[in-house]
Amino acid sequence: MMNMDKIEKWILLEQSGELSAHRKKILDACPEAPAKRAELNALCAALPKSDAEPAPWTVTKINARLKTERRSILLPARVWQPILALAACLTLVVMTYDFKPDTVTEQAAVLTAAETYAWSVEFDADLVELESLIQSISGTSLDITEM
Amino acid sequence: MEIDDAKTLAAYRSGDLEALGVLVEKYKGPLFGFIYKFSEGREDADEVFQEVWVRAIKNMNRYRQKNLLSWLFRIAHNLMIDRIRKNRPAVSFDAPVSEDGSPLGDLLPSDRLGPDHESGGHDLGVRIEAAAANLPLEQREVFWLRMQGGLSFKEIARVQKCSINTALARMQYAVSKLRNELAGEYREIQEAG
Numbered sequence: 001m002m003n004m005d006k007i008e009k010w011i012l013l014e015q016s017g018e019l020s021a022h023r024k025k026i027l028d029a030c031p032e033a034p035a036k037r038a039e040l041n042a043l044c045a046a047l048p049k050s051d052a053e054p055a056p057w058t059v060t061k062i063n064a065r066l067k068t069e070r071r072s073i074l075l076p077a078r079v080w081q082p083i084l085a086l087a088a089c090l091t092l093v094v095m096t097y098d099f100k101p102d103t104v105t106e107q108a109a110v111l112t113a114a115e116t117y118a119w120s121v122e123f124d125a126d127l128v129e130l131e132s133l134i135q136s137i138s139g140t141s142l143d144i145t146e147m
Numbered sequence: 148m149e150i151d152d153a154k155t156l157a158a159y160r161s162g163d164l165e166a167l168g169v170l171v172e173k174y175k176g177p178l179f180g181f182i183y184k185f186s187e188g189r190e191d192a193d194e195v196f197q198e199v200w201v202r203a204i205k206n207m208n209r210y211r212q213k214n215l216l217s218w219l220f221r222i223a224h225n226l227m228i229d230r231i232r233k234n235r236p237a238v239s240f241d242a243p244v245s246e247d248g249s250p251l252g253d254l255l256p257s258d259r260l261g262p263d264h265e266s267g268g269h270d271l272g273v274r275i276e277a278a279a280a281n282l283p284l285e286q287r288e289v290f291w292l293r294m295q296g297g298l299s300f301k302e303i304a305r306v307q308k309c310s311i312n313t314a315l316a317r318m319q320y321a322v323s324k325l326r327n328e329l330a331g332e333y334r335e336i337q338e339a340g
Contacts, residue, residue, distance in 0.1 A: 008319050009315050012300070012315055012318055012319065013300065013315070016293065016298075016300055017299065018299050018300055018301060043275070043322065043325070046272055046275055047294055047295075048270065050176070050179075050180030050183065050295060052180055052189070052192065053175060053179060054193055054196045055189075055193050058171060058175075058196065058197060059167055059168040062167060062197050062200045062204075063167060065197065066201060066204060066205070069205070
């Protein structure tokens with residue numbers, strides 16, 4: 001003996017075509033089933049057929065929306081191209097700027113070395129001059145660097 | 148998905164704009180009818196209907212189901228949930244408030260099917276629709292997915308992301324509530340049947 005809850009569920013499944021043949025046999029043997037079945041069928045039949053329809057231009061609108069959205073996806077790319085170009089230019093400038101201090105440093109180093117060399121040569125000359133002066137005064141040979 | 152639907156969709160994606168018209172024409176009846184039940188008028192329903200198709204076409208790559216209509220209903224369901232969340236009232240009429248889990252909406256007097264309405268002698272179908280409008284959202288959705296959309300309970304379960312048993316129980320509650328609300332008319336219905 002099936003309870004009413006099960007009968008109702010099986011009738012709903014039967015109506016949607018989801019009840020197995022085996023269960024349908026059991027349901028058919030149930031004395032309460034025909035009344036429940038008739039009730040559900042009558043309810044379905046009493047429901048008004050919906051005459052609501054989408055507007056006739058719906059497809060056109062959907063196509064237009066899809067087209068616009070596709071374009072709006074592409075649009076940022078178009079906007080991004082000059083931005084990317086600008087970014088590339090900026091990168092180039094920054095890199096060039098980044099390299100410049102190195103060049104300056106190298107140049108400075110070269111200049112410093114040259115100045116140091118020039119200074120050393122002058123200093124040596126002064127030393128030689130001083131040495132010969134001391135030598136002429138004292139009459140003895142003196143290595144000033146040993147002082 | 149039916150082979151025809153797959154072919155039509157493929158044709159649309161390869162640039163045949165008329166292919167969309169074929170699909171919309173094929174499914175507009177059940178889909179628009181269902182959306183219309185949950186919308187605020189024809190214009191609103193039109194907007195939702197268009198949005199369903201736009202989303203469906205945009206996400207076609209992710210579509211793996213067999214039945215296109217069922218998938219369209221799934222999108223419509225998600226859209227409706229989004230809209231309801233956006234316009235959610237401070238107290239939900241569907242939230243259970245009593246010990247037996249009855250939603251608040253069940254405890255309040257019906258605003259659609261008063262005695263005046265009944266005595267107006269309106270069409271039986273209109274009265275059923277008005278009574279169905281008072282059902283809790285999930286039950287109402289199952290009811291119309293089955294009655295208007297013609298979806299199987301397996302498909303309804305997929306749309307609502309629940310088990311077949313839950314979908315069946317919701318339908319059972321819906322029918323039972325309609326039976327109670329339309330007690331007088333039910334005899335009329337049975338006689339008509």
